[in-house]
Amino acid sequence: MSYRKGSKVWVEEKGEGWVEAEVVEAKDRSAVVVLTSQRKKISVLPEKLLPRDTDENLGGGHVDDMTKLTYLNEPGVLYNLKRRYALNEIYTYTGSILIAVNPFTRLPHLYNEYMMEQYKGVQLGELSPHVFAVADASYRAMLNDSMSQSILVSGESGAGKTETTKLIMRYLTYVGGRAVLDDRSVEQQVLESNPLLEAFGNAKTVRNDNSSRFGKFVEIQFDKSGRISGAAIRTYLLERSRVVQITDPERNFHCFYQLCASGKDAELYKLGHASTFHYLNQSKTYELEGINNEDEYWKTKRAMDIVGISRSDQDAIFRTLAAILHLGNIEFSPGKDSDSSKIKDSTSNFHLQMTATLLMCDPDLLVSSLCTRSIHTNEGIIIKELDCAAAAANRDALSKTIYARLFDWYFLSALFDKFVCLHMLTHFLCFQAC
Ligand SMILES: Nc1ncnc2c1ncn2[C@@H]1O[C@H](COP(=O)(O)OP(=O)(O)OP(=O)(O)O)[C@@H](O)[C@H]1O
Ligand SMILES: [Mg+2]
Incomplete structure (x- = not known):
């Protein structure tokens, strides 16, 4: 040029x-x-x-759709977003794509019922850019064309994917919900799946206090009249290594801290403060700003009730979490033979007994599965003793597997049984794939 x-x-x-x-x-x-x-x-x-576009030819210094820029280049796009962000205009279109810039502050006026009503049935682009407008466009397209629709939410960690997805779900349950909402309605169950998923799949990272450590695919099913009839959630690629290894100032999955702060329930499983557990005290961050772990525990339990997880299944879930914490506190010392190991001391033995009780298994079998490895050969099974480091690695592998199985079971079988689908492709997923 x-x-x-x-x-x-x-x-x-x-x-x-x-x-x-x-x-x-x-x-x-x-x-x-x-x-x-x-x-x-x-x-x-x-x-x-x-x-560069001048402020004059942008008509006030910014445009609500990037396609209105004469020069669609990187600085032009960034400048436009910056100007709008300064005015609390966090949404901008690029044609039918919506760009959301994380406001990092609550903007309740943007998401109240009045706003949902405003965007209902309105053509995309007629009103200011908004996530409700995108949700509405896909809902209308589904009804008019009788075809499934997808919304893809993507961005780097902390960009606002989870919050955006929740807003989309809220809008769809608003337009596709029945007049009377009771606690156990499908809409309510769909919405309450979020705090549940977050308790078990989210954790504090350096970039985001509530970072999703898994990918998810949400299907919301509607009947012919556009009313919600069901939903399904698939989760994948959980970051299982977090169960056993964390670094300051990150945290393990939220559910562990919630359970430790749960008062009577924690006592039931002989749990103390989070700082007494190896899987949690590798980082000294136990609290999240503005969040109370105990309140969150009761919110998780309430969400379980609404979603329809029975009390006995809830007990089994928390018992398993407690077992993982006790398992992580089992330490090993060298055994009689070289390259062998045994349970270190009475404290470790207490945690071993607790783990076995909570998992309802035989403590001796648990010891041998931690301190030995069976190798299958043509001649039969050979039992190999493990040294302390190998036994600890074995313990951690068991913890990761139990947690991952719990997570998969929990979301595959315990939650729910197509037409508007929300895909979430997280930065974390790309990172996992690499
Ligand atoms: N629309 C919004 N309004 C207000 N706050 C928001 C909004 N979007 C995001 N946030 C804030 O940013 C934080 C991070 O957002 P979110 O957890 O959705 O990111 P994410 O893209 O899902 O990140 P990750 O990939 O780590 O899971 C939220 O906890 C919230 O405080
Ligand atoms: Mg997220």
């Missing part, structure tokens, strides 16, 4: 990124001189510049 004196451009400045500038000298094709908005003169190759 050739530039003339007075052309409005973007120029990249070290440490600053793209800055606004204007061409002040364009003598030949080898270099142009630009004056930046900070009154700095820079000589630069023309191919290093990008053309």
Whole structure:
């Protein structure tokens, strides 16, 4: 592109990124001189510049749809998002794609019932960009075309995928719900699946206090009249290593801290403060800002009731979590033979007995499955003793497997049995695949 004196451009400045500038000298094709908005003169190759929309030709400095930009380039898109973000306009279209910039603050006026009503049945683009508009467009397309629809929510960790998905689900349950909502309605069950999934699949990371450590696929089924008739949730690629290994200031899955803070229920399983468990005290972060672990425990239990997990299944789930915590506290010391191991001391023995009681298995069998390995050969089974490090690795492998099985069972069989589908492709998934 050739530039003339007075052309409005973007120029990249070290440490600053793209800055606004204007061409002040364009003598030949080898270099142009630009004056930046900070009154700095820079000589630069023309191919290093990008053309810029002025605030005037954007009609007020920003547009609600990127396709309205004359120059659709990286700085133009970023500048537009920045201008809108400063005005609390977190949503912007690019055609039928919605870009959401995380506000990191509650914006209740954006998501109340009045707003849901506003977007009901309105053509995409008629009102300000909004996640409800996208949800509504897919709902209408499903009804009009009698075809399944998908919404893909993607972004890096902390971008707001989980929150956005919950808003979409809320909107769909609003437009597709029945007039009277009781606690056990399908809509309520669909919504309450979120706190459940988050308790067992989310954890604090350096980037996000409530980071989803798994991918999920949500199907919401509607009948011919557009009323919700069912839902299904599939989860995949749970970050199972987190069960046994965490680093400060991250945390293990929320459910462990909830259970430890649950008062009488924790006592029942002989659990103490989270700091007394190896799987939790590798990081000194036990609390989350603005969150009470005990309150969250009761919220999780309430969600289980609504979703229809029986009290005995709930007990089994929390008993299994407690067993994992006790299992993690079993330590080993060298055994009689070289390269063998045994339960270290009376404390470890207490945790071993607790684990066996909670998992309803024989404590001696548990010891041998931790401290030995069976190798199947043509001649038969050979039992190999394990040293302390191998026994600890064995213990951790067992914990990870139990948790992953619990998570899969819990969401495959305990939650629910197609037409609007929400896919969540998380950054974490891509990371896992690599
Ligand atoms: N629309 C929103 N309104 C208010 N706060 C939001 C919104 N979207 C995100 N947030 C805030 O940002 C935090 C992180 O968002 P969220 O958990 O949805 O990210 P994510 O993309 O799912 O990240 P991860 O990949 O780590 O799971 C939320 O806990 C919330 O505080
Ligand atoms: Mg998430």
